Amino acid sequence: MITRRTLERLQSMARPDIKVLSLYLDVNPATGLWQEKTYALERSLDAMADGLGRPERRAFANDRALALALLEEHKPQAKGLVIFVSASQGLTWAAELQVPVCPEIRYDTGPYVTLLSSLLDAHPSYGIALVDDRSARLFVVSMGEIEEQLELQNPVPSRHGAQEEFARAASWPGGGRAHRSVPARGGVGNTERRHGNARQEHLKEAAQELEALRQETGFRRLVLGGPVEALVHFEKELPPQTAPLVIGRISVSMRAGDQEVLKAAMQVAADYEAVREGGKVQELMTRAAKGQMAVLGADQTLLSLHRKKVFELLTARGLSLKGYQCPTCGLLRVTHAIGCPACGSTLQPEPLEDVVEHAVRQALSAGARVEVMNGPAREQLIQAGGLGAFLSYA
Ligand SMILES: [Zn+2]
Secondary structure (H helix, E strand, C coil), X not given: XXXXXXXXXXXXXXXXXXXXXXXXXXXXXXXXXXHHHHHHHHHHHHHHXXXXXXXXXXXXXXXXXXXXXXXXXXXXXXXXXXXXEECCCCEEEEEEECCCCCCEEEXXXXXXXXXXXXXXXXXXXXXEEEECCXXXXXXXXXXXXXXXXXXXXXXXXXXXXXHHHXXXXXXXXCCHHHHHHCCHHHHHHHHHHHHHHHHHHHHHHHHHHHHHHHHHHCCCEEEEECCHHHHHHHHXXXXXXXXXXXXXXXCCCCCCCHHHHHHHHHHHHHXXXXXXXXXXXXXXXXXXXXXXXXXXXXXXXXXXXXXXCEEEXXXXXXXXXXXXXXXXXXXXXXXXXXXXXXXXXXXXXXXXCCHHHHHHHHXXXXXXXXXXXXXXXXXXXXXXXXXXXXXXXX
C-alpha cells in the first residue's frame, strides 16, 4: 500500500550523482492493447537513450533492462503500474495502482515521485476504525486498496461475565472475601465501574493507535463502525487532529471481511465527496464570476495554466475535449484562433484529440493540484465548459 510515508522513503533514496529511471504506466486492459503499450514504451525509452550522453547510456541501458524485466513479470490486474529502478544504486521498486495513471517516463536523480504525490492528493486515503467495547480493527484505504493495520483485543470484563465471576467466588469454600463483595447493589456497582473503566482504557488505547496510524499513513478522512454506544465514547477519546476527520459511520459486523468493510466505507466516502465536490464547484463558479482568483471555462483555464497561475485544476471525470496547441509556446486551446493569444504566433496550431489530458499533465508538472469531479458536480462543471481553476495569483 502506498502512503505519504512511502513517498518519504522513496524521496530519501535520491542521490545527487545517480540517476533513477521512473516509469508510470497505464496497464488498464480497458484502455488499449498491452502489446501496443509496451511497444510505445520501448520507443519512448529509445528516444530517451538517444538524448543521453555516452557515459550515461550504459547506466541507462542497465536500468532499462531492469525495468523491462520487472514489467515482464507483471500480470496486468491493475490500472496503473509505477516502477523506479537504478541498477547502480540497487534500487528496484514497483507498485500496482488501482487508479488510472497518465503515462510518464523520467530519467533523473532520485525517483520521480511527483506524480505519485498528485495521485495521493487526487485519491485521499481513508482510515477506518471498527470499534466495540473490547476489540478494535483499524484499516487504511489508499488509492482503492484496503489493508487491515491492527487488531486490538482487550479483555474487558463484561457485565454478564463479571457477575458470573462473583457468583463463582461466592461459592468458594471459606470465601469470605467474595462474601464481602457480593452483597447485591455495591457489587453490581463495582462490576459496572470495572467494566466502564476497562472499556474506557480500551477505547483510549484504540484511539491512540488510530492517531499513530494517521501520523504514519497521513489519512485525511475517517470512517467509523461498531455499536453506537462504543462509538460515542470512542469519538470522545479521539485527539483534536483526528476527531474532525470523521465523515460518517458504516454498519458492518466486527468480523466483516476486508472487501465488505471497503465497500461500505466507499459508499460513505462517495456520499461525502459528492457533497464536498458540489460545494467546490459552487465556490469556483462564484469566485470566477466575481473575478476572485478563479477561472471557469476551457480556454480561460488553459490560458491560466499556460501562465502558471493555477493552484488547483478542476476537471470532470471521463471528459475529453478536442482542441489545439500552439506549436511555438505550447498554449492549449479549445476554440481555434488565428493568432496565438499567448505569443501572437500565427503558425497553424496542431489539432489535439484531447486537451484535457494535456492540461492535467501541464498542471501536475507545474506542481498544481488536480481534482476530478464526479456526479452532479461533474455535470455542472461540464456545462460551464469542463475546466476551471483556482489561481495562486490573479
Ligand atoms: Zn503561442
